[in-house]
Amino acid sequence: QSGLTQPASVSGSPGQAITISCTGTSSDIGGYNHVSWYQHHPGKAPKLMIYEVSNRPSGISNRFSGSKSANTASLTISGLQVEDEGDYYCASYRSANSWVFGGGTTLTVL
């Protein structure tokens, strides 16, 4: 089975809002509310930004928000800042006790 589908790249200007989509199937995103999002800078540990579709861990800015509709989840970053640049991955629990990731989206803040 293949992974979740994300756009390869997105970009935006400081202060703008962007949305990254993540499309799966009824066996993962559509079937469970166990969708999470990660920010990753090469050479560093990935950082949890959103869990259970729309929950923010302590310390994560409220500029980051998550949602889900059917088999597609979305991460929205509002008020873009230069430090938001990096790679973003979605992940979901999948039936039969496994987890699946998206291919990653590179965010560029112009």
Next chain:
Amino acid sequence: QVQLVESGGGVVQPGRSLRVSCAASGFTFSSYAMHWVRQTPDKGLEWVAVVWYDGSIKYYADSVKGRFTISSDSARNSLYLQMSSLRPEDTAVYFCARDWAYGFDYWGQGALVTVSA
């Protein structure tokens, strides 16, 4: 604070074995399920395996089932991934990660495993 530190990566020939370890600190290790996730240049992040908080249940990705074994040692606050019959496509940075609400709330920095003749 929570810390996860991987070790044991290196270069190994195809068909050989290697064990990577993850030392945990800053939390009650025996209360959490733990995962291994790997990152390859081509495929991005790929979930590898999970072990339940008490070590009783383990699940694996199809790509490693029968070749990799995940284990944990609560006395040593450590997580392990024993990899055998290694293939070039197993070349990746291997991260350990703590489970949180079916996601991964803390990650290590990763250990590079290169499978090459």
